Amino acid sequence: MPNYSGVWNLQPVYQAVAQGNWPSPPLTGDIGLFGGGTGSLNSIMYITITNTGNAVDFGDATVDSTSRGSCASSTRAVWAGGHDSYTNVIDYVTINTIGNATDFGDLTNAPYGMAGCSSSTRGVFAGGFTGSAQNVIQYITIASTGNATDFGDLTLNSYDNSACSSTTRGVWAGGDYNNNVIQYITIASTGNATDFGDLSVTRGNLAGCSSSTRGVFGGGFDSGFNRVNVIDYITIASAGNATDFGDLTISRNDDGACSNSTRGVFAGGQSSSGSVNVMDYVTIASTGNAVDFGDVTTTTKELMGCSNAHGGL
Numbered sequence: 001m002p003n004y005s006g007v008w009n010l011q012p013v014y015q016a017v018a019q020g021n022w023p024s025p026p027l028t029g030d031i032g033l034f035g036g037g038t039g040s041l042n043s044i045m046y047i048t049i050t051n052t053g054n055a056v057d058f059g060d061a062t063v064d065s066t067s068r069g070s071c072a073s074s075t076r077a078v079w080a081g082g083h084d085s086y087t088n089v090i091d092y093v094t095i096n097t098i099g100n101a102t103d104f105g106d107l108t109n110a111p112y113g114m115a116g117c118s119s120s121t122r123g124v125f126a127g128g129f130t131g132s133a134q135n136v137i138q139y140i141t142i143a144s145t146g147n148a149t150d151f152g153d154l155t156l157n158s159y160d161n162s163a164c165s166s167t168t169r170g171v172w173a174g175g176d177y178n179n180n181v182i183q184y185i186t187i188a189s190t191g192n193a194t195d196f197g198d199l200s201v202t203r204g205n206l207a208g209c210s211s212s213t214r215g216v217f218g219g220g221f222d223s224g225f226n227r228v229n230v231i232d233y234i235t236i237a238s239a240g241n242a243t244d245f246g247d248l249t250i251s252r253n254d255d256g257a258c259s260n261s262t263r264g265v266f267a268g269g270q271s272s273s274g275s276v277n278v279m280d281y282v283t284i285a286s287t288g289n290a291v292d293f294g295d296v297t298t299t300t301k302e303l304m305g306c307s308n309a310h311g312g313l
Contacts, residue, residue, distance in 0.1 A: 024098040026096040026097060027095065029049075029050060029051075031046055031049070031096070031308050032049045032265055032305060032306070033045070033046050033058060033072070033095065034046075034267050034268070034305045035061055035068060035070060035305075036061065036066045036067070036082060036303050037296075037300035037302055039298040039300040040298050042060040042062075042063065043057070043060065043297065043298070043300075044057075044058040044093065044101065045297045047279070049259070049263055049307060049309065052281070052293045053293075053294045054294040054295045055279065055297050058093070059098060060101065063087055063089045063091070065081075065089075065112075066301075067081075067083045067112040067254075067302045068082040069081055069126075069304065070256075070304035072123075072308060073118065073143065073308070073313065074095075074120060074309070075095055076094060076143070077093050078090060078104060078140065079101070079304060080125050081107055081112055081125070083302070086112060088107040089106065090105050090107060091103055092145075095308045103145075105140070105145055105146045105147040108147070108148050108150055109130055109136055110130060111128020111159065113128050113159035114126060114134070116163055117164055117165035117171070117172075117187075118165060118310075119188065120312065121142060122141060122188070124185065125137070125148065126138075126151075132157070133157035133175075134159065135153045136150070137150075137193065139151045153192045154192075154193045155181065156179070156181060158175035158179055160176060161175030162175075162206045164208040164209055164216070164217075166213065167212055167313070168187060168188065169236050169237070170184060171208075171215050171236060172193070173206070173215075173234075174199050174206050174217065177202075178202060178204075178223045179204060180201070181198065181199075182234065183195055195239075197234070197240045200243065201228060202222060202223045203221055203223070204253075205220050206219050206253070207220075210310060210311035210312070211260075211285065211311040213237065213311070214236065214285065215233060215236050216232075216245060216264050216284055218231040218248050219231075219251070219252050219255045219269055227252055227270070227271065228253075229247040229248040230244070231245040231247060231248060231282065231290065232245050233245045233284075244287075245282065247289045247290065251271060252270055252271045252276060253301070254268070254302045255268055255269030255301070259310050259311065260310065261311065264281060265279055265281045267279040267296050267305060268303050270301040274299070275299040275301045276299055276301075277295040277300070278292075279292075279293040280292055280293050
């Protein structure tokens with residue numbers, strides 16, 4: 001994009017805008033991003049979490065891929081891996097600057113269906129499928145581009161799981177359709193995951209998000225391959241089983257999620273009728289059924305969400 005600066009007459013400004021060359025103003029507020037997904041494999045879209053409404057196009061990823069892991073700091077969003085012949089690509093965007101993603105580095109392996117979470121400085125990706133389910137945990141320093149580093153192992157091989165975090169703990173839940181396991185790590189250290197408890201319903205292909213204290217998991221396939229609308233929650237600082245929270249607006253699997261400190265948003269997924277463009281939200285500190293938020297830019301599933309205001313920051 002050309003570098004437009006200095007004093008401009010109105011005519012060239014109008015021309016630049018018409019040609020799509022005038023830079024967009026920086027985004028402000030609590031921004032949620034969703035990347036990948038079927039229908040538009042390299043698409044990245046965004047929402048303002050505090051305001052209901054439809055998602056808006058943000059830019060394109062460096063690869064066409066679905067089922068990627070995602071995480072974010074307050075300034076950068078990162079996606080990794082994906083279902084593109086098992087890509088190991090990591091790429092990122094600057095959250096307040098609309099535009100295409102930039103290469104970050106490579107994963108230690110090349111899975112799809114893994115889940116990511118983060119603190120303000122470190123992103124952690126775990127599980128995935130590379131011909132078989134994996135137990136690998138790997139991490140990056142979000143502010144510094146480069147390849148991922150081995151962190152440790154999950155308590156079991158798992159893919160199509162979900163993740164969320166507080167400022168200190170990363171938590172993974174579910175996976176593989178017949179997995180109700182919740183497990184956690186201390187993000188600032190390295191080492192193997194520890195058992196946390198069980199989901200209220202065994203399921204995979206679900207989505208997770210969190211405030212700094214509470215993790216919320218929504219949707220998925222249960223052990224009978226039935227799509228569910230279940231939302232359940234945990235208190236991240238206290239190991240134990242998940243508790244029923246309420247229901248999504250429709251039963252679906254392969255949805256994505258993001259959050260700020262008060263609101264969790266679940267987007268896209270696949271219902272019994274096919275991929276959907278639905279977004280719905282919950283107030284994390286309370287319990288109850290989800291409410292309509294708006295629509296994503298296209299009907300899509302297998303997308304992954306993150307934000308600049310999640311519970312790990």
